[in-house]
Amino acid sequence: MxxxxxxxxxxxxxxxxxxxxxxxxxxxxxxxxxxxxxxxxxxxxxxxxxxxxxxxxxxxxxxxxxxxxxxxxxxxxxxxxxxxxxxxxxxxxxxxxxxxxxxxxxxxxxxxxxxxxxxxxxxxxxxxxxxxxxxxxxxxxxxxxxxxxxxxxxxxxxxxxxxxxxxxxxxxxxxxxxxxxxxxxxxxxxxxxxxxxxxxxxxxxxxVARRNTTAETVDQAIYRVDREKKRELLAHLIGRHGWHQVLVFTRTKHGANRLAEQLSKQDIPAMAIHGNKSQSARTRALSAFKGGDLQVLVATDIAARGLDINELPHVVNFELPNVAEDYVHRIGRTGRAGSEGQAVSLVCVDEHGLLKGIERLIKRDLEKRIEPGFEPDPDARPEPIENGRRSGHGGRGGQRNDAGAQRRQEGRRDDAAPRRRRRGPRRHQA
Missing domain, CATH: 3.40.50.300 (P-loop containing nucleotide triphosphate hydrolases)
Structure with missing residues (x-):
């Protein structure tokens, strides 16, 4: 046809x-x-x-x-x-x-x-x-x-x-x-x-697609790693495999900024996009990333929504999302239109519960890998996850509520700035 x-x-x-x-x-x-x-x-x-x-x-x-x-x-x-x-x-x-x-x-x-x-x-x-x-x-x-x-x-x-x-x-x-x-x-x-x-x-x-499924053309893998070694492991994987055009997801805007700065200091060109960035800054980052001049784009879920990048080869979950459905949205940005893609998630002990929720949703067990030199501590204890998530073993309702609050906060800040100005004088009125 x-x-x-x-x-x-x-x-x-x-x-x-x-x-x-x-x-x-x-x-x-x-x-x-x-x-x-x-x-x-x-x-x-x-x-x-x-x-x-x-x-x-x-x-x-x-x-x-x-x-x-x-x-x-x-x-x-x-x-x-x-x-x-x-x-x-x-x-x-x-x-x-x-x-x-x-x-x-x-x-x-x-x-x-x-x-x-x-x-x-x-x-x-x-x-x-x-x-x-x-x-x-x-x-x-x-x-x-x-x-x-x-x-x-x-x-x-x-x-x-x-x-x-x-x-x-x-x-x-x-x-x-x-x-x-x-x-x-x-x-x-x-x-x-x-x-x-x-x-x-x-x-x-x-x-068109079965509810909450992931594309078969995406190679999905989990790297188990201690939380303190995630950044080093990410830089190692990018350098070892020669990855270019890597879209990396973090949970928070602060985390996106910090990771982009740290990668840039290691000579890996990286920029962050999120709701607190100006529109011109976001446009510049997207243009550089699409054009191949920027190796790594670090994004929050809200900022990445609507990204249209042909044949994006690599998506990395630096942190797993609090809501399992967002995993499907994130990795859906690679492996498009029949091309192959790779989705890698860096998972520490705090996120084991989130990982189980993702695997239940997509109805498959994801391949677990350990990179030599980055073996996780078997005695590590889970710590609270940002955004009020107390552990990786909490109920589903708590996951959705905390993530929803983050989305609403970032979404409103992204689109509602002009609305706040309405309470004062309108500069554009005649």
Whole structure:
């Protein structure tokens, strides 16, 4: 099957061809015809499966085919949880819509709002936004959502994890009742099912990957090591195997900064990205990493959401995530589109309980390795894990609550900075 078999317009097919794509992925083969039919859709696919094009292409076609109002209004709204993901979706809309007369723009927090206001004022067809900045501009009278025909919730599971449910409900109240709703998620969690039940009307359901599975093209391994030797082991593995383009995950922003600084001192070029970094700093780090100039990118879960890096060869869990599902999201950034990848986790005695939870979730035992010279102390005792996690043997509920609090804190700090300013004078008012 080719993209031309999916009923797309010639302008869209030209744009797809210019991007170098010839064969649609499984999610695209199913989602594109479903969206073109005009009904609601609930779709689940792992990261890296092409789901952004799966909704962007048919959304653009429906807008181009439909009647255009005299005054240009926002007709399609895409909500994304983070700056990076919003920017990625915005690039896809621009790339695929380059031969159409539709206009689009991306808005998110953490940067000045005036350039975004100036871009919105002449009128848009497609608006890609993070929830906080969208509500800020709407409440200031800069955004009119009364004519939205298509609503897309991208990475809906992550938006719920980050505590955006109340913002989403506020946005929904601003939209017309008659519209097409598209909900895309990496997993079909119980929370997603509940949201879909309230939002979607008789939706078509697509589930490309089995729930909470890891890609078969990813080589997964566990290195047992003492907590104090993790950094030395990571540097050793990078040097011994000549790893380049290594995405490393830490639990906290402070830990990401510290690790990047330590690796750089060992002549391993590394930078950190997280919610406290400025947008320009994050953009520079991502550009250097994608271009191959930066060997190691250290990231928190929130900051890494939406990273779109082709053929990323190595993902390292410097610390295991507090929530087992996040392991699936993390390693899903390698082994994409059939290419092989490697996911390595450095596990100390504190994290044995977290490891068991991950293995239960993915229904497999991960290979355990010990690197010569980094043998763990058999008498080491577990210590408390950051973010209030008291031990690696606690209940599942405690894991989710602590991790959720971290996500909400970082997510809000990432997107809600402009909202805090509303309490004072508005500098941009006339």
């Amino acid at each position: 080719t993209f031309s078999d999916l009923g797309l317009r010639a302008e869209l097919l030209r744009a797809v061809e210019a991007q170098g794509y010839t064969t649609p992925t499984p999610i695209q083969r199913q989602a594109i015809p479903a969206v073109l039919k005009g009904g609601d859709l609930l779709a689940s696919a792992q990261t890296g499966t092409g789901k952004t094009a799966g909704f962007t292409l048919p959304m653009l076609q429906r807008l181009a085919d439909g009647p255009r109002p005299g005054k240009r209004r926002v007709r399609a709204l895409v909500l994304a949880p983070t700056r990076e993901l919003a920017a990625q979706v915005g690039e896809s809309v621009a790339d695929y819509g380059r031969h159409l007369t539709l206009k689009s723009h991306v808005i998110f927090g953490g940067v000045g709002q005036q350039p975004q206001v100036d871009a919105i004022r002449p009128g848009l067809d497609v608006l890609v936004a993070t929830p906080g900045r969208l509500l800020d501009l709407q409440q200031q009278g800069h955004v009119d959502l009364s004519k939205v025909e298509i609503l897309v919730l991208d990475e809906a599971d992550r938006m719920l994890d980050m505590g955006f449910i109340h913002d989403i409900k506020k946005v929904l109240r601003l939209l017309p009742e008659q519209r097409q709703n598209l909900l895309f998620s990496a997993t079909f969690s119980n929370e997603i099912q509940a949201l879909a039940g309230k939002l979607l009307d008789a939706p078509e359901t697509i589930e």
